[in-house]
Amino acid sequence: MAMNLNGVSYIVRETMRNLIRNSWMSLASVSTVAISMFVLSFFLVLTINLNHVTAVLQSQVEMKIFINRHVPRSQELALLRQARHWPDVRRIDFFTKQQAAASLKQEFPDQRDLVALISKSNPLFDGYDVYTYRPQAIPQLAERFHKESIVHTVVYEGQVVSRLDKLSNILRWVGWIVEGLLGLATLFIIVNTIRLAVFARRREVQVMKLVGATDWFIRWPFVLEGMVLGILGSLVADGLVDGGYRWLTGAAAVALPFWPLAPLHSVMSEVLMFTLIGGVLVGVLASMVALRRFLRI
Amino acid sequence: MIRLDKVSKRYPNGHYGLVDVSLTIRRGEFLFLVGPSGAGKSSLIRLLYREEAASQGEVFVDQFKLSSLRRSQVARLRRQLGVVFQDVKLLPQRTVYQNVAFAMEAVGASTRDIRKRVPQVLELVGLSRSRDNYPHQLSGGEQQRVGIARALVNNPIYVIADEPTGNLDPETARDIVKLFVEINRRGATVIMATHAKDIVNQMQRRVVAIERGRVVRDEVRGAYGYES
Numbered sequence A: 001m002a003m004n005l006n007g008v009s010y011i012v013r014e015t016m017r018n019l020i021r022n023s024w025m026s027l028a029s030v031s032t033v034a035i036s037m038f039v040l041s042f043f044l045v046l047t048i049n050l051n052h053v054t055a056v057l058q059s060q061v062e063m064k065i066f067i068n069r070h071v072p073r074s075q076e077l078a079l080l081r082q083a084r085h086w087p088d089v090r091r092i093d094f095f096t097k098q099q100a101a102a103s104l105k106q107e108f109p110d111q112r113d114l115v116a117l118i119s120k121s122n123p124l125f126d127g128y129d130v131y132t133y134r135p136q137a138i139p140q141l142a143e144r145f146h147k148e149s150i151v152h153t154v155v156y157e158g159q160v161v162s163r164l165d166k167l168s169n170i171l172r173w174v175g176w177i178v179e180g181l182l183g184l185a186t187l188f189i190i191v192n193t194i195r196l197a198v199f200a201r202r203r204e205v206q207v208m209k210l211v212g213a214t215d216w217f218i219r220w221p222f223v224l225e226g227m228v229l230g231i232l233g234s235l236v237a238d239g240l241v242d243g244g245y246r247w248l249t250g251a252a253a254v255a256l257p258f259w260p261l262a263p264l265h266s267v268m269s270e271v272l273m274f275t276l277i278g279g280v281l282v283g284v285l286a287s288m289v290a291l292r293r294f295l296r297i
Numbered sequence B: 001m002i003r004l005d006k007v008s009k010r011y012p013n014g015h016y017g018l019v020d021v022s023l024t025i026r027r028g029e030f031l032f033l034v035g036p037s038g039a040g041k042s043s044l045i046r047l048l049y050r051e052e053a054a055s056q057g058e059v060f061v062d063q064f065k066l067s068s069l070r071r072s073q074v075a076r077l078r079r080q081l082g083v084v085f086q087d088v089k090l091l092p093q094r095t096v097y098q099n100v101a102f103a104m105e106a107v108g109a110s111t112r113d114i115r116k117r118v119p120q121v122l123e124l125v126g127l128s129r130s131r132d133n134y135p136h137q138l139s140g141g142e143q144q145r146v147g148i149a150r151a152l153v154n155n156p157i158y159v160i161a162d163e164p165t166g167n168l169d170p171e172t173a174r175d176i177v178k179l180f181v182e183i184n185r186r187g188a189t190v191i192m193a194t195h196a197k198d199i200v201n202q203m204q205r206r207v208v209a210i211e212r213g214r215v216v217r218d219e220v221r222g223a224y225g226y227e228s
């Protein structure tokens, strides 16, 4: 595959010639790649956001442990000290019922009745906020806390997190399948575009083979053509995704102010990476397929 | 050295192009391949540059054993050979100059070498004045000379020509054979399939005659041996 400068200028010239000669088919190919990459990006954006929501939820309080009333403070703290060393426990924050009441008031300042109730005679408990390393470990951990005699109740929202996890797994699979099918369709279209280019030059290809050109020397202009088609299509898709996501974040800021959308730059960097790699791969693969028959001389 | 060892060529439709052919051609030789139409001359030549593979037996070209060549080695084999095809295979959309230069581009020659070498070869075959013509603007003989120039441009060790003087008048044919003699004198091995009786008789070189796919005669200073 060694190539000197003469080779490179030959290849670039040939590629340009092919692209321009078949400009309509080139346009069709670019559009197909763009559609396919846009769908890929759609699934990517969904998965990225689901992961983002999951991460945000996980970083919030995962488990609340409430302690029985009238338990001596020393016993509460003893359990706290022990539980810090249990596996999967990341952090434990102790709170008193006064602190619990204060944070409730802060969270729901408009609920007059509630505020009045907890101000008069605080019905709340002392307790712990427990954070873990592994959301899957939450149920066992809850069980373990529950066995302690001083523990009154254990509350956790692990179910939400694990359901989100499942959803994003399903989504990933659906995404791969849809993308696989679309990828095949894209491949098919690009193969045909390049086959046209090869067909127009089949005499050249034949003569080159017969005078001793290597397969790679003959392939390069067509491979480059495939890559250009793939990259152009991907860039179109990336533009659409970028515009669309900007619009979405704008709209969401008004309609769902507390919904944690993944930031634009992290979405776009992943979308760019996947679509460009995908575009190049599809382009290269398509040109190899299109040429196979013609190189068999 | 080129060596065929009990080579047979059977085409997919069942026809035999060659039957049990054994032949050795040493470096520097000048060899005429003669025989009636359909005898198997082109079949033999196509085996040498590996457009076709032998059905039985083995073909050797220098260090290459043709039955077990990988794709990349086929390219290297062909760079040792300069082939003039029976149907010439010129590119109609390229000029004489571009057709010849194309063979150099295809093997990655530098622009400088191409600019230097192509005019030399065109001069050699006497086409300097037609360098900017397209193939359809040339006579049959001129087209064949472009094919010859293209075969010679990469300085091959073996020059293999399949009826390079077909449909030429005797005068021009003789010029072309003289050209091959000159190339042979400079060191290239020349293998030439031909029907040009007078030239073969006059040249007194090695003659290999093929009939119905078999070698029927191999003489060091041979004659054409057929009524034409």
Ligand SMILES: Nc1ncnc2c1ncn2[C@@H]1O[C@H](COP(=O)(O)OP(=O)(O)OP(=O)(O)O)[C@@H](O)[C@H]1O
Pocket: B011, B012, B013, B015, B016, B017, B035, B036, B037, B038, B039, B040, B041, B042, B043, B044, B086
């Ligand atoms: N591609 C092919 N498929 C089937 N049969 C073929 C093929 N090429 C050649 N043949 C057969 O092989 C035999 C030898 O053909 P070949 O072309 O080698 O003859 P030749 O000596 O070159 O003839 P000419 O002097 O007319 O060029 C003929 O019978 C021909 O019909």
Ligand SMILES: [Mg+2]
Pocket: B041, B042, B043, B086, B162
């Ligand atoms: Mg022939």
